[in-house]
Amino acid sequence: MLTTTEKIANAARKLLDKEGVQGVTMRRIATAVGITPMALYRHYPNRDGLLNALADEGFAQLAERLAALRLTGSIERQLTKILDLFLDHAFERPHLFELMFLTRREGARQYPQDFRERRSPTANVSADVIAHAMETGYFHKDDVWEIVFETGALMQGLVMLYLGGRMAMTQGEFRAFCHRSFGRYFNGIRK
Secondary structure, eight states: OOOHHHHHHHHHHHHHHHHOGGGOOHHHHHHHHTSOHHHHTTTOSSHHHHHHHHHHHHHHHHHHHHHHOOOOSOHHHHHHHHHHHHHHHHHHOHHHHHHHHHSOOTTOOOTTHHHHTTOOHHHHHHHHHHHHHHHTTSBOSOOHHHHHHHHHHHHHHHHHHHHTTOSOOOHHHHHHHHHHHHHHHHHHHBO
16 A cells, blocks of 8 residues: 555556656645645645655656666667656656756756766766776766766757657657767767
8 A cells, every 4th residue: 555655656656657747736636636735745845845855756766777787788878768768758757857857846956066076976987987997098088077078968859849749750769869969979089
């Protein structure tokens, strides 16, 4: 049997997946769970706290999936596997992806300090591959975290353009476009 907190999170998750952040209201969640709106505040301090919990859960799931990746093959193959996992995450739950990466929220990790201090399990995986590529001479020596942040921005920007209907492509065509875009970026930093 689910706890009330779990029921609230499930209802919020369903609203987020269906309608995006704007669809997640305390009143609608309370109705879905069968409690009063005021009762929600015993479990979450406010709507932002609930949205933060959903984003944190999304990051934990993504980090778990990244940790399970078998990163073998060339540097670019490893980085493409990471990109594909992010794309899978965006396609599976586009509104959650937007909440995680593009919605301003309290406590979200910030560049550069949080990243340089390795507080981002989802960025650390790419950083390790890129650092190894620099150490072995595959990529030019540069600032690892700037490269991680730039490639993240490239991926997130392309995803939001695609999800926003600005790219007339199938998911497969879009994925191939992302692979080519990242290939062009890697060509610029390859030694």
